[in-house]
Amino acid sequence: MKKTILPIALFTIAAILQSCNSSDMNNESGLKEVQSADNQMVKHKQEQLVTKEDSIFQFRKESYEKLSVHEKNVRALKAVLASQKENLKTVYEEKMADIEQQNLILKQRLETFGENGTEAWENFKVEFNNDMEKLGEAVSDLTAMSSNKLSSRRP
Secondary structure (H helix, E strand, C coil), rough: CCHHHHHHHHHHHHHHHHHHHHHHHHHHHHHHHHHHHHHHCCCCCHHHHHHHHHHHHHHHHHHHHHHHHHHHHHHEEEHHCCCCHHHHHHHHHHHHHHHHHHHHHHHHHHHHHHCHHHHHHHHHHHHHHHHHHHHHHHHHHHEEEEEEHHHCCCC
């Protein structure tokens, strides 16, 4: 009987050791999968950050270009008004000063926007675009109004 217990005990010990070894292999495989998932998540977050940074850069570039066009239009209008009568110049100079101030405020907002979360960035873009559109309309209205008044004053 002792002879039969010994092989059974050895077999049982071998089976236990084998299952522990198999469990370790499964743990190693699971650990590799978790590390791979972590790496993929980090890579995805980095890609999102790069995409967001590219979006911010592109938006700022386009906005600066629009603001520059507004500045050029105001300068051109000032040049035209320089040769006009004082009462006409005064009215337009006040409106141009207001437009220049709004243009400056938009530039400052664009420069100081902190790169917060994606939702904050999207809200900023919508708000900024609305303000930019209003400014563009003000510049267009001023230019059209001045063209009409200046052309009607000519003999």
